[in-house]
Amino acid sequence: KQEVTQIPAALSVPEGENLVLNCSFTDSAIYNLQWFRQDPGKGLTSLLLIQSSQREQTSGRLNASLDKSSGRSTLYIAASQPGDSATYLCAVRLYAGNKLVFGAGTILRVKS
Amino acid sequence: EPEVTQTPSHQVTQMGQEVILRCVPISNHLYFYWYRQILGQKVEFLVSFYNNEISEKSEIFDDQFSVERPDGSNFTLKIRSTKLEDSAMYFCASSPRMAVSYNEQFFGPGTRLTVL
Numbered sequence: 001k002q003e004v005t006q007i008p009a010a011l012s013v014p015e016g017e018n019l020v021l022n023c024s025f026t027d028s029a030i031y032n033l034q035w036f037r038q039d040p041g042k043g044l045t046s047l048l049l050i051q052s053s054q055r056e057q058t059s060g061r062l063n064a065s066l067d068k069s070s071g072r073s074t075l076y077i078a079a080s081q082p083g084d085s086a087t088y089l090c091a092v093r094l095y096a097g098n099k100l101v102f103g104a105g106t107i108l109r110v111k112s
Numbered sequence: 113e114p115e116v117t118q119t120p121s122h123q124v125t126q127m128g129q130e131v132i133l134r135c136v137p138i139s140n141h142l143y144f145y146w147y148r149q150i151l152g153q154k155v156e157f158l159v160s161f162y163n164n165e166i167s168e169k170s171e172i173f174d175d176q177f178s179v180e181r182p183d184g185s186n187f188t189l190k191i192r193s194t195k196l197e198d199s200a201m202y203f204c205a206s207s208p209r210m211a212v213s214y215n216e217q218f219f220g221p222g223t224r225l226t227v228l
Contacts, residue, residue: 042222043203045219046217046218091155097167098160099145099157099168102156104153
């Protein structure tokens with residue numbers, strides 16, 4: 001059974017810092033991996049999708065990497081801003097089926 | 113930019129009552145999903161739907177749950193007899209296609225269901 005783990009569970013950083021969020025998964029037979037942002041009481045906003053054949057994807061200040069063989073992905077946020085404060089969720093889609101399996105998330109707080 | 117919409121944003125119901133949660137997926141998408149998130153817990157998959165039938169469902173999606181696409185735009189989740197433990201945020205999602213590695217799922221804002 002696929003398990004997705006995110007470390008750290010919470011992170012508080014001063015504005016301007018570069019930071020890394022980690023995601024690991026137990027079954028490497030994945031189609032893709034998505035990173036989402038969730039604001040309190042709100043829906044999920046897709047940030048980046050990495051296909052299983054890709055090593056990384058970039059969007060603005062965000063860069064996500066994928067090492068499928070070791071079951072790891074990282075989300076790198078450059079020059080963090082208070083508006084980046086949210087919960088960041090990692091989810092993998094397995095070859096078998098089309099559901100996403102989510103991690104518990106990292107709660108990020110960027111202090112001004 | 114096209115987005116998934118959900119109504120209502122918050123639904124309060126009494127235990128044992130039926131509820132219907134509504135979603136309008138992105139218009140050219142073919143695959144539809146329901147997920148839920150109990151407060152403080154992970155987002156969990158409930159069901160996926162394609163070509164007017166369920167393509168996959170989780171253990172949570174028992175006989176109390178059903179999904180329907182009643183017309184060309186809406187996608188609904190019905191809970192026949194709500195329980196206290198059904199209280200959660202319910203998310204609808206859609207994606208343009210399934211069997212490709214770049215298939216991205218887009219989520220709606222959620223419906224918060226409170227069962228009293």
